[in-house]
Amino acid sequence: MTGYTAKKAGYAIEYIALIAVVLIVWCVMAGRGTLNEIIMPAPSKVLDTVTELIGSGVLWTNLVISVVRVLKGYFIAVVLGVSLGILIGLSKHAERLSVLIIQIIKPIPPIAWIPLVILWFGIGESGKVFLIFLGSFFNILINVHDGIKQADEKYIEVSKSMETPFFKHIFRLIIPGAAPNIFTGLRIGLSSGWMCVVAAELVSSTTGLGYMIMNARQFGQTDVVIVGMLTIGIIGKLMDSLLRAVEKRAIKWNWSE
Amino acid sequence: MEHKYIEIKGLSKIFTRKKESVHALENIDFSVDRGELVCILGPSGCGKSTLLRAICGLDTEHSGDVFIDGRKVIKPEKTRGMVFQEHRLFPWLTVEENVAFALNGVDKDTKAELVQQHIDLVGLTGFEKSYPRQLSGGMAQRAGIARALVNDPELLLLDEPFGALDTFTKMAMQKELKQIRKKSNTTMIMVTHDIDEAVFLADRIIVMSPRPGSIVKVIDVDLAEPRDRNSYEFLEIRKEVFNEF
Ligand SMILES: Nc1ncnc2c1ncn2[C@@H]1O[C@H](COP(=O)(O)OP(=O)(O)OP(=O)(O)O)[C@@H](O)[C@H]1O
Ligand SMILES: [Mg+2]
Numbered sequence: 001m002t003g004y005t006a007k008k009a010g011y012a013i014e015y016i017a018l019i020a021v022v023l024i025v026w027c028v029m030a031g032r033g034t035l036n037e038i039i040m041p042a043p044s045k046v047l048d049t050v051t052e053l054i055g056s057g058v059l060w061t062n063l064v065i066s067v068v069r070v071l072k073g074y075f076i077a078v079v080l081g082v083s084l085g086i087l088i089g090l091s092k093h094a095e096r097l098s099v100l101i102i103q104i105i106k107p108i109p110p111i112a113w114i115p116l117v118i119l120w121f122g123i124g125e126s127g128k129v130f131l132i133f134l135g136s137f138f139n140i141l142i143n144v145h146d147g148i149k150q151a152d153e154k155y156i157e158v159s160k161s162m163e164t165p166f167f168k169h170i171f172r173l174i175i176p177g178a179a180p181n182i183f184t185g186l187r188i189g190l191s192s193g194w195m196c197v198v199a200a201e202l203v204s205s206t207t208g209l210g211y212m213i214m215n216a217r218q219f220g221q222t223d224v225v226i227v228g229m230l231t232i233g234i235i236g237k238l239m240d241s242l243l244r245a246v247e248k249r250a251i252k253w254n255w256s257e
Numbered sequence: 258m259e260h261k262y263i264e265i266k267g268l269s270k271i272f273t274r275k276k277e278s279v280h281a282l283e284n285i286d287f288s289v290d291r292g293e294l295v296c297i298l299g300p301s302g303c304g305k306s307t308l309l310r311a312i313c314g315l316d317t318e319h320s321g322d323v324f325i326d327g328r329k330v331i332k333p334e335k336t337r338g339m340v341f342q343e344h345r346l347f348p349w350l351t352v353e354e355n356v357a358f359a360l361n362g363v364d365k366d367t368k369a370e371l372v373q374q375h376i377d378l379v380g381l382t383g384f385e386k387s388y389p390r391q392l393s394g395g396m397a398q399r400a401g402i403a404r405a406l407v408n409d410p411e412l413l414l415l416d417e418p419f420g421a422l423d424t425f426t427k428m429a430m431q432k433e434l435k436q437i438r439k440k441s442n443t444t445m446i447m448v449t450h451d452i453d454e455a456v457f458l459a460d461r462i463i464v465m466s467p468r469p470g471s472i473v474k475v476i477d478v479d480l481a482e483p484r485d486r487n488s489y490e491f492l493e494i495r496k497e498v499f500n501e502f
Binding site: 154155157158159160161162163164165168172173176177179251252253254 | 313314315332333334335337338339341343345347348349350358359361388389390408
């Protein structure tokens with residue numbers, strides 16, 4: 001029992017060791033005055049800024065705006081990505097029709113879309129949502145497609161030998177079998193959509209975390225930039241953990257108790 | 258024209274992958290009567306699973322034909338139950354859901370009843386809600402048998418169904434299989450490695466040669482029921498089969 005607790009404690013130390021080292025080095029360097037305040041503000045300064053941004057509600061407001069944007073784009077990406085992924089995974093015709101266009105559009109980074117997006121959608125909200133959609137859609141589509149296609153031939157044979165009706169075959173066999181891949185797609189889709197938020201908010205935005213960072217840069221407020229970056233990182237991690245928890249519940253059969 | 262229930266005529270199978278080819282079955286000819294239990298014995302890799310898959314209709318790319326009830330087998334049908342060598346339970350379904358998966362077009366109550374009945378039959382009562390990964394190899398195999406039986410198939414194809422079971426469970430399952438057969442007159446073709454099992458269960462034993470698999474001997478097992486594994490006649494037939502290896 002004590003051995004077990006000791007092991008757990010050891011793991012906990014490993015998890016935070018690197019972060020602790022970075023923080024200590026940062027503190028020491030700032031303390032000795034070797035850091036240029038503009039290039040790298042002291043930890044204490046960043047801490048003050050966090051308190052101030054939270055206190056004034058600025059951080060919270062921008063965070064909520066960014067999260068809502070990401071969720072909108074992500075939601076559309078999930079609906080389209082999952083359904084089209086299943087379709088092209090099941091139909092060889094749909095697959096042949098779409099594979100080339102997907103392979104060509106996928107590598108274009110969302111930032112490269114910005115000029116077109118401004119022309120198409122103007123500088124309003126929908127353009128930003130569209131960029132986030134682009135960021136997550138292909139990741140979801142490709143993973144769902146893979147999962148459906150990789151359906152285990154052995155299970156398909158079992159289902160065939162029972163003359164399983166089509167819809168039952170799809171919903172009880174093919175889709176559950178692809179569930180691990182589908183969830184991978186959903187997770188990668190969310191994190192890449194979230195990563196696009198800064199790019200999306202470069203499109204003449206006056207709100208959001210991306211705007212907050214770009215705006216602070218113009219005024220040389222490196223501390224605000226760092227707070228914005230860390231917020232994006234932490235929220236991204238939390239979103240991923242949340243989806244992992246959902247996944248764990250949804251595909252119980254894949255996890256040992 | 259008069260025909261037997263199952264007729265296998267000149268069945269040969271060659272697997273070709275890229276430039277390599279494996280000659281799995283060579284000119285297999287035999288027939289099975291309705292209600293008969295035939296055991297297929299043969300060394301590993303001689304094509305026993307391949308033969309069962311052809312009878313089931315899962316593999317139709319071979320030369321020669323399989324006829325069931327006078328009709329050529331061109332695809333699987335649910336009147337033919339298959340117990341695969343690996344249990345092939347769906348990992349995302351519980352034991353009861355796996356067994357229920359085989360049933361289509363049956364109302365809910367009947368379904369629940371049939372499922373429970375067959376889970377009890379294979380001795381998995383209490384494990385209805387378990388997922389396949391929570392079962393031992395032998396338990397998973399038994400769940401696979403329940404799934405094949407729940408449809409009350411006319412023909413049951415069993416690919417080493419008791420391979421992962423301990424001696425006692427195995428003997429209990431063999432008795433159970435005999436009971437099922439007596440009750441529903443199901444025709445059964447069973448692949449096994451176990452000579453005792455074959456002599457205990459079969460009306461007829463087909464012995465196959467190593468690759469390419471062909472029939473080397475057909476042994477009729479005319480033993481009175483219930484069979485006594487230690488009787489002189491039993492051991493005589495056992496010896497006869499044994500001499501083929
Ligand atoms: N899909 C396949 N592609 C290529 N070769 C195959 C395929 N399936 C089986 N074979 C080959 O055919 C031969 C017979 O295989 P089969 O599985 O029927 O043997 P078996 O008698 O059931 O063996 P075991 O007792 O070990 O289960 C083997 O040599 C195997 O390598
Ligand atoms: Mg085999």
